[in-house]
Amino acid sequence: MLETSARLLRLLSLLQAHREWSGADLADRLGVTPRTVRRDVDRLRELGYPVNASPGTGGGYQLGAGAELPPLLLDDDEAVAVAVGLRTAAGQGIEGIGESSVRALAKLEQVLPGRLRRRVGALNAFTVPMLRGAQPSAVDPGVLTELAGVCRDTERLRFEYRDHDGSPSRRTVEPHRLVCTERRWYLVAWDIDREDWRTFRVDRITPRPPHGPRFTPRTPPAEDLAAYVSKGVSTRAYAVHGVVRLFVPMAEAAERISPSAGVLEAETSESCVLRTGAASLDVMVIHVMMMGFEFEVLVPEDATETIRTARDLLSRALERTSQGPPRTRGDAGRTPGTRSGPGAA
Template sequence: MLETSARLLRLLSLLQAHREWSGAELADRLGVTPRTVRRDVDRLRELGYPVNASPGTGGGYQLGAGAELPPLLLDDDEAVAVAVGLRTAAGQGIEGIGESSVRALAKLEQVLPGRLRRRVSALNAFTVPMLRGPQPSAVDPAVLVELAHLCRDTERLRFEYRGHDGATTRRSVEPHRLVCTERRWYLVAWDLDRDDWRTFRVDRITPKPPHGPRFTPRTPPADDLAAFVSQGVSTRAYASHAAVRLLVPLAEATQRVSPSAGTLEADGPDACILRTGAPSLDLMVVHVMMMGFEFEVLEPAELTEAIRWARDRLDAALARAEEPARRIPGGAGRTPGTPSGSGAA
């Protein structure tokens, strides 16, 4: 009985993880015969899980949405509360739980009855969160779930993409993974028109179904997709690139340097290498200086020249500020630090 129960849980997990399975594929994954798979599917149906079956060589099994909520040990109110919580976490990109929230939300909404979906949509539509600090552009959780399904089912995605300059382009891609970093969501996908891997901000994506067809997954661009996205948004997206050695341990630098500001790697116990980008070398100087660490330029050599140029301008500004006879425009006779209109009583 324990073996059968464990196999049913494994079968349910497989059905949730992929859009459709053939009987032979499920039998191979579970190490049983196709006849046993059919019996196990019948048991899941008896428990209330809506497993659809399509006959023929191209058919298979698929977990669908039912008229009643499957026995997830949640009543209707609890299911709505969980779905709303997952949508909130996914839409805000909360560090550490964002991607898990999308995966869980995709599974839950796949079997959520229509009446509960409407309750969840109403709550999200008429709820305004009070959040601290500046917030990034909102990401529609429904879009996140749609993209997660396409990544899972290896279906091509068609969408309109709004660039940083506001221009809109039509794109067709093979979606691979969603990556959440610093309250933003990114889609890593193979761009069919550009024949290369690309990273897209999800808040700039407007899906344009119908999607498809199915595709064979490609080898991903990197083992660490979070690092790949971080490098893309902090370095590859800019005209000027640099590598500097920060004279602080990696753990300390990580507290101040966000993934969107650059990538870090250890360089011994007391230093680390920062690779970053900026629109120009002049802005790169400000970018690195504002991190607040002692540093050493590794490359390019032109960055050192830009630092010298900035130093000379700052020295000249300080020298002028220290001139005792300096006048301030609009306040004849005033010196720095003397408020307008002040004088003897």
Template sequence: MLETSARLLRLLSLLQAHREWSGADLAERLGVSPRTVRRDVDRLRELGYPVSASPGTGGGYQLGAGAELPPLLLDDDEAVAVAVGLRTAAGQGIEGIGETSVRALAKLEQVLPSRLRRRVSALNAFAVPMLRGPGPSAVDPAVLTEVAHLCRDAERLRFEYRDHPRSRTGSGGENALGALTRRTVEPHRLVCTERRWYLVAWDLDRDDWRTFRVDRMVLKPPHGPRFTPRTPPAEDLAEYVSRGVSTRAYAAQAVVRLLVPLHEAAERISPSAGTLEAETEGSCLLRTGAPNLDVMVIHVMMTGLEFEVLEPAELTGRLRAARDLLSRAVERSS
């Protein structure tokens, strides 16, 4: 009985991990015969899990939304409360919680009965948070869950994307709207920073890996077809995204040695401002970017940490010019 119960949980986990499985694939994953898979699927149905089956060589098993809530030890009100809580956490960009919340929400919404999905949607549509201070960019949790599904199921994603706004010259620093482009990508992973959500995906038109801010995406279904996942651009996708948004995205890039331990620098510098790498017990390397070297001087100075420039050499010259400018200002003011 224990072996059967453990196998049922494993089967349920597999069905939640991908949109559709063939009977042969499930049998291979579970180490049983296709006949045993069919019996286990029937047991899940008896427990209330909506598992559909399509015949033929292209058919398979699929976990869908059902008329009744599966036995998750949650009643209707508890299920709604959990879904709303997960949506809230997903939209807040809380470190270590947001990405997990999206995955859990994607699984829960997949099996929520339609009556409960309507209640969750109504609560999110008509409940407005009062506190809106400096926090993560607004991202519709429905967009996050849809993108998470497409990452999970390896389906192509289509959307319109608003590029980073460019500064207008002679307009007091106002920002012009970035260009709007249509994109078709193979989505790989969602990555959450302390303020924003990013999608790492293979851009089919540009034939390369790209990182997209989810709050600038407008989904344009239908999506698909399925694709074979590619080798990701890095093992550490969090570091890859951090370097992309803090360094590679800018025209001017620099490497600076900070004369403090890594943990102390991490308290001052967020992943979206630069990437940190331990060097010695008392120093670490900061890789960062800025629109130009003059802005880079301000950017590095704002850390409030002792440092020395490793590259580029031109940054040292800009620092000397800034030092002389400040010295003259102090002399005139004293």
């Protein structure tokens, strides 16, 4: 009995992991016969899990949205509370839980009954969060779960995309992964028309279903996708690329420098290297200087004159500031301590 229960949980997990499984694939994953898979599917249905089956050579099993919330687990109010909480966490990019929230929300909404979907939608549509500080561009949690679904199901995705200058374009991609920074969400995907990997900001994506067909996943552009996206948004996207040595331990630098501002590499126990980019060399030098660390620009090699110009400009500003506010025309010829205007002695 214990072995059967464990197998049912494993079967349910497999059905949640992909959109559709063939009976042979499930049997192979579970180490049982196709007949046992059919019996286990019937048991899941008896427990309230809506498992759909399509006949034929191209058919298979698919976990559908049910008329009743599957027993485990959550009553209606608890399911709504969890869905709203996951949407909030996903939309705000809370460090450490944003990506997990999207995956969990995609699983939950897959089996959420229609009546509960309407309740969740109403709560999100008519709730205005009061957030402190500057916030990133809003990301629709529904778009996040839709993108997570096509990544999971290895389905081609069609969408409209707005570039940084607002120019629209139509894209067809093979989606691979969603990557979350502390401020933004990005989609890493193979661009069919450009025949190359691309990184897209999710807040600029408007999906245009239907999605599909299915595709065979490609080897990703990097093992560390977080570092790949960080390099893309902080360096490759800019005209000027820089390599800067910071005379501070990498852990301390990472407290002030976000992944979207540059890629940090440890050098010694007391220094690290920052790879970053900017629209111009002037902007890059000022940006690095504002980080507040002692630094040395390694690349580009002709940064010396730019640094010298910035130094001279700051020196003149400091000299003027230390002299106090400039005297106005009305102050000319007036000695300290004298008064003017009505009532003056």
